[in-house]
Amino acid sequence: MLVGVRRERCAGERRVAATPETVQQLTALGLQVAVESGAGSAAGYSDEAFAGAGATVVPDLLTETLDVLLHVRPLPPEAAAGLRTGSITIGFASPASELPAVRALAGAGVTSFALELVPRISRAQGMDALSSQALVSGYRAVLEAAVRYPRFFPLYMTAAGTIPPARVLVLGAGVAGLQAIGTAKRLGARVSANDIRTASADEVASMGGTFIHLDLDTRTAQTSAEGGGGYARELGEDRAKHQRALLAPHVAAADVLITTAAIPGRAAPLLVTLDMVAGMRAGSVVVDLAAESGGNVEGVQAGQDLQIPVTGGSVTLVGLRDAASAMPSDASRLYAKNVANLLALMTADGQIAPDFADDVVAGACLTHAGTVRHAPTASAMEALK
DSSP states (O other): OEEEEOOOOSTTOOOOSOOHHHHHHHHHTTOEEEEETTTTGGGTOOHHHHHHTTOEEESSOOGGGOSEEEOSSOOOHHHHHTSOTTOEEEEOOOTTTOHHHHHHHHHTTOEEEEGGGSOOSGGGGGGOHHHHHHHHHHHHHHHHHHHHSSSOSSOEEETTEEEOOOEEEEEOOSHHHHHHHHHHHHTTOEEEEEOSOGGGHHHHHHTTOEEOOOOTTSSSOOOOOBOGGGOBOOOOHHHHHHHHHHHHHHHHHOSEEEEOOOOTTSOOOOOBOHHHHHTSOTTOEEEETTGGGTOSBTTOOTTOEEEEEETTEEEEEEEOOSTGGGSHHHHHHHHHHHHHHHHHHTEETTEEOOOTTSHHHHHHEEEETTEEOSHHHHHHHHHTO
16 A cells, blocks of 8 residues: 655645654555655655655655555545545644545545544554644754743853842643743743642653642632543633733743643633733743644734833744744654554554554544544534535
C-alpha cells in the first residue's frame, strides 16, 4: 500500500509529517512511501535523506493514487475533495474550525484520522501529537520572551552589583506550561505558575516552579476544573472574573508572563485583561501561546508584537503563531513519530485496516465511509444546515 507525505502549503508551516527515521519504520511494516520533493527541506530533512531511507521522492504527489496521505496542517476542502474514495488521511484536522474540510472528507468517502482526537490514555501516549507539539511550543515561548526581555533571566552577583533574577509567571500547567516552567527555571528565573486544576501543583513543583493557589471556591459554587483527557474545564463567567481578580497582583509582580491555557475545540479562555497588563512594569513581556485560538490575553494578535502603554514605557505583548513550527526539525521528529505510531497500530503484513473496535483508532477517527464519526463535529455540522 502506498503512503504519501505532502509538502505543507500553509504559509509559515515548516514541519513535515514524516522523517527518514519514520520512513524506515513504515517500510519495515511492508508499506511503500512516496515523499513530495522539498517536503522536509525547511525542517532539515533532504530529499536525499528520504530516498536513502527507502522512500520514493516525487516532484508532485498525486494524492488520488494514494492509499494514505500524511500531513501536518488541516487539509483545505479542495485537497480533501480530490482524495480517492476509501483512502486514509492522518494529521491535524482542527475539526471545530474547519467544517468545510470535514464535509469534503466525508463527501469524498475518506477515512480521516485527526490527531487532536487521539484519546489521552497511556496506550496512546506515543501517538499524542498535541502533547509532543505542546512540549516544543512551551520551550519556544520562553525563548521568545527571553530575547524580548531587556534584562537577564538569572541572578548575577558581580563586583558592580547584584542583578536580581527575572520573575516569570506561567498560566496553565499542561504540557506546554510545564515545559515553559522548566525552561525558564533552567535559564535561572524565579518561576511561579497557576492552573485551575489544583492537582497540577505537584507537577509544577517537580519542574522547579512555585504553585500559586487561588481560593476560587469561597465565593462561587464548587465545580470540577478537570475536563476530559487531562485538560482543564472552562470556568463559568462569574468564576472566571473572580479568577482574574485573584491573578491580577501576581501578574503585576511578574517580569515575564507566559499563558498556555487551551481547551481543544473551543476558543481559548480569557485569563488576563489589558487592565491587568497595564499593571505590569515597563519592559515586561507577555507571551500568549493561545493567540491562534483567540488568546488568553485581551487584545492579543496572533503573529504580532504589540506595545501596551504602561507607566514609564510599555509592555510587549507577543501573540505566538506557529510556535512548534519555529523549531521544525525536532517538532517534525516528534510529530512524525506520533503519525507513524498511529499508522503502525492499523497495519499488519503490509496492509492497513483500521480496527474500529480499538479505542484509539475509533477515538481518533473523524470521518469514515461518508459519515462524520466524531459526534461533536457532526453536531456542529448539523447545526449549520
